[in-house]
Amino acid sequence: MLLDAASLYFRAFYGVPTSVTSPDGRPVNAVRGFLDMIARLVTAHRPERLVACWDDDWRPAFRVAALPSYKAHRLGPDGGEQTPDELGPQVPVLVEVLAAAGIARVGAPGYEADDVIATLAARARGPVDVVTGDRDLFQLVDDERGVRVLYTARGITDIEAVDEAAVTARYGIPGRAYADFAVLRGDPSDGLPGVAGVGAKTAAALVTAFGDLAGIRAAAARTVVPEAPLTAAVLRRLSAGADYLDAAPVVVAVARDIDLPPVDDVLPRRPDDPEALAALAAAHGLQSSIRRLGAALGWPAAATG
Numbered sequence: 001m002l003l004d005a006a007s008l009y010f011r012a013f014y015g016v017p018t019s020v021t022s023p024d025g026r027p028v029n030a031v032r033g034f035l036d037m038i039a040r041l042v043t044a045h046r047p048e049r050l051v052a053c054w055d056d057d058w059r060p061a062f063r064v065a066a067l068p069s070y071k072a073h074r075l076g077p078d079g080g081e082q083t084p085d086e087l088g089p090q091v092p093v094l095v096e097v098l099a100a101a102g103i104a105r106v107g108a109p110g111y112e113a114d115d116v117i118a119t120l121a122a123r124a125r126g127p128v129d130v131v132t133g134d135r136d137l138f139q140l141v142d143d144e145r146g147v148r149v150l151y152t153a154r155g156i157t158d159i160e161a162v163d164e165a166a167v168t169a170r171y172g173i174p175g176r177a178y179a180d181f182a183v184l185r186g187d188p189s190d191g192l193p194g195v196a197g198v199g200a201k202t203a204a205a206l207v208t209a210f211g212d213l214a215g216i217r218a219a220a221a222r223t224v225v226p227e228a229p230l231t232a233a234v235l236r237r238l239s240a241g242a243d244y245l246d247a248a249p250v251v252v253a254v255a256r257d258i259d260l261p262p263v264d265d266v267l268p269r270r271p272d273d274p275e276a277l278a279a280l281a282a283a284h285g286l287q288s289s290i291r292r293l294g295a296a297l298g299w300p301a302a303a304t305g
């Protein structure tokens with residue numbers, strides 16, 4: 001089980017009220033919600049391995065170089081990602097709790113959590129569940145390898161299992177074709193404009209007819225007599241968007257082969273540092289969430305106080 005950590009702690013922050021606070025009054029809603037989500041996921045799906053995948057770089061230089069608009073609307077005044085004031089201080093607390101609990105947390109310099117997830121999924125020898133609220137990771141679904149997405153549709157409890165059939169049902173495209181579909185359609189939440197005038201319906205028709213972006217562009221180049229889905233209007237739009245289509249695949253496609261060291265991702269059978277975990281629980285009012293996490297992981301009752 002691979003967790004898209006930032007996606008999940010943002011979901012937890014907005015899904016659990018900020019009135020959930022530590023003994024000294026600081027919000028801990030994102031930390032509590034994240035830990036409770038892990039407990040529910042482990043209980044429901046019984047993974048053998050678990051990794052919290054981290055954004056060491058939420059807006060990598062290679063993606064910005066290809067498409068400067070990538071996530072530009074999320075930039076804060078300091079050049080970092082805009083984050084709610086109540087959330088920012090909770091992230092280091094979550095890092096400490098995961099370390100004390102013994103839950104693997106993995107990032108890679110210059111890459112997003114998406115790339116870490118894709119690389120670990122490619123390495124995996126068995127089925128993989130990717131837990132995220134980011135549709136970009138639909139590109140990883142692979143029924144043959146048993147890779148699916150557990151999509152947090154709303155809040156932190158409404159989770160939808162997405163396999164190739166679900167992608168096809170939702171978008172009308174082959175299950176593994178999501179990345180090329182997303183390039184054509186665009187995604188305003190990531191600053192990805194898409195091909196002007198090509199919406200989801202046309203993008204799906206093109207992908208279904210020609211298989212992938214390379215096939216679409218090759219077909220467009222040799223088309224003399226326009227015919228649906230390569231109508232005269234669509235041909236003009238693809239031609240006008242040629243520079244974008246050259247750049248965008250680098251932005252949308254996840255990196256599946258980044259250099260990651262071996263990961264100790266086996267579920268911890270007891271906390272790595274029980275004393276530190278107890279201290280964190282007391283300082284931040286996390287006792288109930290840590291007890292639920294420990295119960296899900298099969299820890300001895302004494303391990304969580």
